[in-house]
Amino acid sequence: xxxxxxxxxxxxxxxxxxxxxxxxxxxxxxxxxxxxxxxxxxxxxxxxxxxxxxxxxxxxxxxxxxxxxxxxxxxxxxxxxxxxxxxxxxxxxxxxxxxxxxxxxxxxxxxxxxxxxxxxxxxxxxxxxxxxxxxxxxxxxxxxxxxxxxxxxxxxxxxxxxxxxxxxxxxxxxxxxxxxxxxxxxxxxxxxxxxxxxxxxxxxxxxxxxxxxxxxxxxxxxxxxxxxxxxxxxxxxxxxxxxxxxxxxxxxxxxxxxxxxxxxxxxxxxxxxxxxxxxxxxxxxxxxxxxxxxxxxxxxxxxxxxxxxxxxxxxxxxxxxxxxxxxxxxxxxxxxxxxxxxxxxxxxxxxxxxxxxxxxxxxxxxx
Amino acid sequence: xxxxxxxxxxxxxxxxxxxxxxxxxxxxxxxxxxxxxxxxxxxxxxxxxxxxxxxxxxxxxxxxxxxxxxxxxxxxxxxxxxxxxxxxxxxxxxxxxxxxxxxxxxxxxxxxxxxxxxxxxxxxxxxxxxxxxxxxxxxxxxxxxxxxxxxxxxxxxxxxxxxxxxxxxxxxxxxxxxxxxxxxxxxxxxxxxxxxxxxxxxxxxxxxxxxxxxxxxxxxxxxxxxxxxxxxxxxxxxxxxxxxxxxxxxxxxx
Amino acid sequence: xxxxxxxxxxxxxxxxxxxxxxxxxxxxxxxxxxxxxxxxxxxxxxxxxxxxxxxxxxxxxxxxxxxxxxxxxxxxxxxxxxxxxxxxxxxxxxxxxxxxxxxxxxxxxxxxxxxxxxxxxxxxxxxxxxxxxxxxxxxxxxxxxxxxxxxxxxxxxxxxxxxxxxxxxxxxxxxxxxxxxxxxxxxxxxxxxxxxxxxxxxxxxxxxxxxxxxxxxxxxxxxxxxxxxxxxxxxxxxxxxxxxxxxxxxxxxxxxxxxxxxxxxxxxxxxxxxxxxxxxxxxxxxxxxxxxxxxxxxxxxxxxxxxxxxxxxxxxxxxxxxxxxxxxxxx
Numbered sequence: 001x002x003x004x005x006x007x008x009x010x011x012x013x014x015x016x017x018x019x020x021x022x023x024x025x026x027x028x029x030x031x032x033x034x035x036x037x038x039x040x041x042x043x044x045x046x047x048x049x050x051x052x053x054x055x056x057x058x059x060x061x062x063x064x065x066x067x068x069x070x071x072x073x074x075x076x077x078x079x080x081x082x083x084x085x086x087x088x089x090x091x092x093x094x095x096x097x098x099x100x101x102x103x104x105x106x107x108x109x110x111x112x113x114x115x116x117x118x119x120x121x122x123x124x125x126x127x128x129x130x131x132x133x134x135x136x137x138x139x140x141x142x143x144x145x146x147x148x149x150x151x152x153x154x155x156x157x158x159x160x161x162x163x164x165x166x167x168x169x170x171x172x173x174x175x176x177x178x179x180x181x182x183x184x185x186x187x188x189x190x191x192x193x194x195x196x197x198x199x200x201x202x203x204x205x206x207x208x209x210x211x212x213x214x215x216x217x218x219x220x221x222x223x224x225x226x227x228x229x230x231x232x233x234x235x236x237x238x239x240x241x242x243x244x245x246x247x248x249x250x251x252x253x254x255x256x257x258x259x260x261x262x263x264x265x266x267x268x269x270x271x272x273x274x275x276x277x278x279x280x281x282x283x284x285x286x287x288x289x290x291x292x293x294x295x296x297x298x299x300x301x302x303x304x305x306x307x308x309x310x311x312x313x314x315x316x317x318x319x320x321x322x323x324x325x326x327x328x329x330x331x332x333x334x335x336x337x338x339x340x341x342x343x344x345x346x347x348x349x350x351x352x353x354x355x356x357x358x359x360x361x362x363x364x365x366x367x
Numbered sequence: 368x369x370x371x372x373x374x375x376x377x378x379x380x381x382x383x384x385x386x387x388x389x390x391x392x393x394x395x396x397x398x399x400x401x402x403x404x405x406x407x408x409x410x411x412x413x414x415x416x417x418x419x420x421x422x423x424x425x426x427x428x429x430x431x432x433x434x435x436x437x438x439x440x441x442x443x444x445x446x447x448x449x450x451x452x453x454x455x456x457x458x459x460x461x462x463x464x465x466x467x468x469x470x471x472x473x474x475x476x477x478x479x480x481x482x483x484x485x486x487x488x489x490x491x492x493x494x495x496x497x498x499x500x501x502x503x504x505x506x507x508x509x510x511x512x513x514x515x516x517x518x519x520x521x522x523x524x525x526x527x528x529x530x531x532x533x534x535x536x537x538x539x540x541x542x543x544x545x546x547x548x549x550x551x552x553x554x555x556x557x558x559x560x561x562x563x564x565x566x567x568x569x570x571x572x573x574x575x576x577x578x579x580x581x582x583x584x585x586x587x588x589x590x591x592x593x594x595x596x597x598x599x600x601x602x603x604x605x606x607x608x609x610x611x612x613x614x615x616x617x618x619x620x621x
Numbered sequence: 622x623x624x625x626x627x628x629x630x631x632x633x634x635x636x637x638x639x640x641x642x643x644x645x646x647x648x649x650x651x652x653x654x655x656x657x658x659x660x661x662x663x664x665x666x667x668x669x670x671x672x673x674x675x676x677x678x679x680x681x682x683x684x685x686x687x688x689x690x691x692x693x694x695x696x697x698x699x700x701x702x703x704x705x706x707x708x709x710x711x712x713x714x715x716x717x718x719x720x721x722x723x724x725x726x727x728x729x730x731x732x733x734x735x736x737x738x739x740x741x742x743x744x745x746x747x748x749x750x751x752x753x754x755x756x757x758x759x760x761x762x763x764x765x766x767x768x769x770x771x772x773x774x775x776x777x778x779x780x781x782x783x784x785x786x787x788x789x790x791x792x793x794x795x796x797x798x799x800x801x802x803x804x805x806x807x808x809x810x811x812x813x814x815x816x817x818x819x820x821x822x823x824x825x826x827x828x829x830x831x832x833x834x835x836x837x838x839x840x841x842x843x844x845x846x847x848x849x850x851x852x853x854x855x856x857x858x859x860x861x862x863x864x865x866x867x868x869x870x871x872x873x874x875x876x877x878x879x880x881x882x883x884x885x886x887x888x889x890x891x892x893x894x895x896x897x898x899x900x901x902x903x904x905x906x907x908x909x910x911x912x913x914x915x916x917x918x919x920x921x922x923x924x925x926x927x928x929x930x931x932x933x934x935x936x937x938x939x940x941x942x943x944x945x946x947x948x949x950x951x952x
Contacts, residue, residue, distance in 0.1 A: 002475040002478050003475050006471065007475075013468065014461070017463045201717065201718035202718050202720055204718050207684060208684060208707055209736065210735070210737070365683065365685055365686065410797075410799070411767040411768070411795065413796075509939070510669075510670050510671055533794075536794070538669055538670065539670075539837065540933050541883075541938075542669075542939045544883050545939075548870075555867060565796060566823075567797060571886040572886075602886075607798050607801060610797070
């Protein structure tokens with residue numbers, strides 16, 4: 001029994017005296033709970049609304065006012081015709097569109113069915129029943145205020161989901177999953193490669209040579225780019241063949257963007273490992289720096305617009321956020337570079353920034 | 368401490384160990400008497416570490432037999448562990464525990480009574496001059512002290528046989544000699560000591576030595592006799608003479 | 622402490638170390654160390670773990686920066702001139718630092734390419750070592766024995782024809798035979814004019830070098846040719862031989878005239894405290910003391926000092942101990 005107590009005591013000492021691991025064990029859960037708490041919001045708010053109202057009248061205007069006053073919707077565009085909505089959806093400017101039938105008010109007044117077509121961008125997780133519920137609520141609220149006539153259903157809301165008519169949830173999640181998997185693998189690869197050299201001592205020999213930091217970094221990143229590309233293909237293949245996620249846009253573009261994203265992740269891995277010489281720490285750092293933000297802040301599970309504003313700003317620096325938008329856009333919306341140039345530019349800028357930062361922080365000496 | 372019973376403290380007869388087709392230890396036969404200091408020499412890859420692992424009950428022999436402190440290594444490996452001490456080059460002490468805590472931990476592992484533990488801790492601290500450092504973390508004490516402390520801890524439960532694997536590597540010459548005085552004291556008190564080393568002058572401190580080459584024992588005996596027989600002035604020369612032919616072979620080496 | 626160069630011309634200094642100090646976390650690794658090494662020398666840094674050998678080599682190979690002091694290698698400052706120096710230096714770090722999953726050939730080829738050359742072009746340079754490695758050239762580095770790993774590392778350090786070679790403890794942990802072979806190889810390269818700096822904890826290896834510096838806990842104890850160092854041993858040294866060494870050493874420890882007594886291989890090295898006693902006097906008094914303790918077969922004779930003797934005399938007490946350890950009494 002002596003021996004057992006002795007061992008228990010020793011293990012306790014080890015735990016208490018390893019401050020760094022202790023800090024992680026205690027603070028990590030706290031940070032996670034806070035982040036999760038703020039990002040898991042399924043409340044619907046700040047939904048961007050487009051209106052198509054060919055013949056505005058008192059009824060349509062009243063309903064439009066109700067939408068604006070609901071606190072849930074925000075009219076961002078008024079389109080003349082239904083066809084104009086395409087671009088708005090593709091650019092992600094609007095999430096819901098409400099189209100009134102021509103002569104809406106007159107038809108209502110004369111007891112004929114008056115139709116409202118509600119279209120929702122179904123590439124996002126929150127596009128489901130929650131939004132629909134609010135739309136119905138607004139419309140019913142108006143209906144309730146009307147003098148009731150004999151029997152006719154006055155307003156016929158027609159719901160349609162754009163881009164994802166059957167509302168497959170895999171279509172929603174898989175692009176984001178791709179981003180997460182690629183990011184983790186790529187960042188881990190470079191982080192481990194560099195720290196492995198430091199741990200085995202070969203880094204010491206490399207340093208006492210004419211090799212410059214940028215050469216070492218490129219030497220580390222380039223081969224993994226090849227493997228990364230294969231990962232992109234593999235993940236895409238699974239998405240298509242196992243989950244039947246549609247591929248409505250250009251495959252070439254998606255592969256190119258995927259490779260760009262891998263580059264960002266590789267550079268991030270280098271940055272993580274520039275500061276540490278332990279493989280274990282590098283692995284933890286790579287996982288914390290990639291998996292956590294990607295899961296929670298890229299918008300692939302928890303919608304970004306539901307998060308507190310401060311957290312929304314944070315998502316701008318999460319590379320996966322941009323790639324998820326790109327992947328969804330290409331695969332589900334079928335849009336091209338003309339609509340995605342902004343996101344692409346952000347990824348390019350991130351890559352350059354991270355590569356330069358890692359070259360700068362790469363220690364040219366041992367200390 | 369009562370002297371060990373008569374008979375050998377370590378006995379090996381045709382002890383063999385193979386790994387697949389590779390014979391790491393090739394039918395070695397030797398014995399060590401109680402209270403002897405036995406030097407177990409050999410080049411890297413000659414089979415020393417494998418042989419020691421078998422003797423300490425960590426590895427089962429492929430053939431032959433051996434006994435340590437009266438226990439058969441093949442069938443009584445657990446019993447052996449109670450009766451032996453072990454100190455490896457890479458320390459057996461925990462860096463993030465203090466001197467005192469390390470001693471107490473091993474005291475617990477070997478089931479010392481509280482009074483035994485108290486007495487022996489005191490004795491060790493005084494003998495090594497570590498009284499001032501008893502609450503210092505082991506990682507903060509000088510290398511030489513660590514080595515001496517590790518040896519003392521290996522001897523804490525007063526084992527019959529203690530195995531020391533390159534215990535003085537890298538230590539300054541004065542401390543090395545102090546270390547060997549601790550070994551002599553233990554041997555005089557009846558503990559059998561089997562030690563490996565790369566310092567050939569330390570081979571001379573041993574009562575008897577064996578030199579392993581390619582898994583076999585090529586020389587065994589008291590250092591002075593071996594030197595006389597081979598007509599060399601130092602164990603270093605004897606070693607080179609025995610080991611050099613195998614340096615060119617492809618067996619294991621290179 | 623002498624710092625006499627082996628050649629008179631100071632302009633041919635390959636390495637200049639001037640009052641270098643380096644601390645890590647409050648521990649002093651190098652304490653005001655100054656050394657000069659001439660071109661073409663085979664220079665040894667002798668000392669146990671913690672002496673500062675690795676720290677000094679890392680400073681000289683531009684891997685770390687000293688806290689104070691100046692160091693120049695081949696005329697370039699180690700802090701300012703790192704990109705110049707990294708082309709000119711060959712370095713073998715303290716532990717095996719080649720790629721374990723690459724073969725002998727692949728490792729060699731990689732290091733050649735990093736320096737902008739090829740194995741073929743430099744073959745004559747590395748041939749003396751490579752012939753020993755050639756039979757194993759497709760074997761993975763991890764599967765080599767300790768001695769062969771050292772040789773491969775030496776090869777990789779030499780393949781780009783450096784002007785100066787730094788070998789940090791190349792023989793540590795390696796058996797006596799491999800150690801000898803390694804030094805024989807070094808002698809060949811030194812004969813070709815290469816400046817070689819080697820560090821080692823094995824005192825007797827000092828004799829293989831042209832000049833050595835003895836280092837202990839960041840301080841230089843001596844710098845000179847090995848023979849000059851041993852000649853500088855201040856007192857007459859005696860070897861005491863007896864069958865029962867344990868009792869003999871106890872007896873001499875208790876003997877009032879002992880300045881120091883230590884085991885040295887099969888003998889004990891004994892120094893008498895009296896400065897004026899003759900060798901015969903010392904001998905007979907010591908034998909009497911041993912007799913009194915029951916050691917009747919002892920012989921006492923003068924013996925030349927070794928590097929280790931000098932080291933021990935100069936190093937003072939081991940770290941953390943009282944100075945009376947000089948008598949050989951632990952703590």
